[in-house]
Amino acid sequence: MAVSHKTLKSYYKRGFAKQVQHANRCYYCGCEATDTDYCPPLVHAELVLEFSENADFISVPACYECYALLHNERVLTLVERVEKLKTKLALKYAKALKVYHMWHEAELHEMSPEFQQSISAGMSLGSEAAQRLAFLPFVLSSDDANEIMPPPREKFTVDDREFTTFDEALNYCFDVLNIQKSKFYDLLVKECAGDFDKALSQYHHRFGTPRVLDVAKEKIKVFAKQHKQNSDFVARATERLMQQDTKLDIDAALAKLYRDYVAR
Incomplete structure (x- = not known):
């Protein structure tokens, strides 16, 4: 016979913010708390108890979104639930976070009004998501007067x-x-x-590597033009010289080619 949620809740201690500035804040992201997240989730609590699994058995304040993302996740400790939530938030807001990290406000005036509006909206949403991901959970007090310290800042x-x-x-x-x-x-x-x-x-x-190769190609082109040489010959010759002596870079190989072959 299934155990009622009311009975299962009796196994949990209640975690609440120790400091007043964190009152009514989500433990996971710092937004306004509207729900209660159970660790482990109530739907898994009966089996966790039956098999004596290691779990925190604590409830914490959570915003609607963090609660929705976590409440069915079979993650049994607060530290693991914080990590899980950050991963899910980062995935959900991946596009907005990229816009936020790729663009700056100073660049917006160069865009068309439509593109500017789209990028600005993405930056705003990405900024909010970045703040939530960077939020460090606060110190909790509990019904048994113990303090639960947050995980260390990453x-x-x-x-x-x-x-x-x-x-x-x-x-x-x-x-x-x-x-x-x-x-x-x-x-x-x-x-x-x-x-x-x-x-x-x-x-x-x-x-x-491609950037290095592009620089080498340009130097070979300049060398060939300057010394009236076939560029394919210069490319093959420098490659062979660098294979024979791995200490040579493109500049040293070109200098050796000039000294030993072109200037003679």
Whole structure:
């Protein structure tokens, strides 16, 4: 015989904000709380109890959207539910988040009115979603007078530098490392699960080599024109010289080609 929700609720302690500024706020994203999220969800509580699974058995304030995204998820601890919620929010608002991270207000005046309106709306929605993703759950008090500390704030590492927010780390990649925005963002979010160093490695592997080759082609073209040589010959010759001596870059290979063959 199924246990009633009223009976199951008796196993949960009630979590509420310790500090007044967090009263009536969603534990997961900071929006206005309208519902109560049960950890584990009530629909799974009976089996969790029956099999003595490790679970927090606490209820927390939640906004309507976070409640809707989580209430059927069989995720049994608050830390895991925070991670799950962030993942689901990021997926739901993926397009708006990309617009928010790709564009700046200063660029809007260059667009047509229709495009400006579309981008502006996306930036606004993306900004709100980014704030919710960056929200750090607050300290909870409970019916038994114990405090439940939130998970530690996530840190983002880029080239051995630590950043406290995703936006700071991303802007460092864009502004300091001169990464092409759209290509890198898609790698970071879609393939590397927010791991900046992994995304940078993938980015350089996929997009770094063609840029180097383009520079080499331009130098070969200039060299061939300057010294009245066939560009195909210069390309083949420099490639062979660099294969023979792996320490040579394109400039050194061209210098050797000139010294050993052209200038003789």
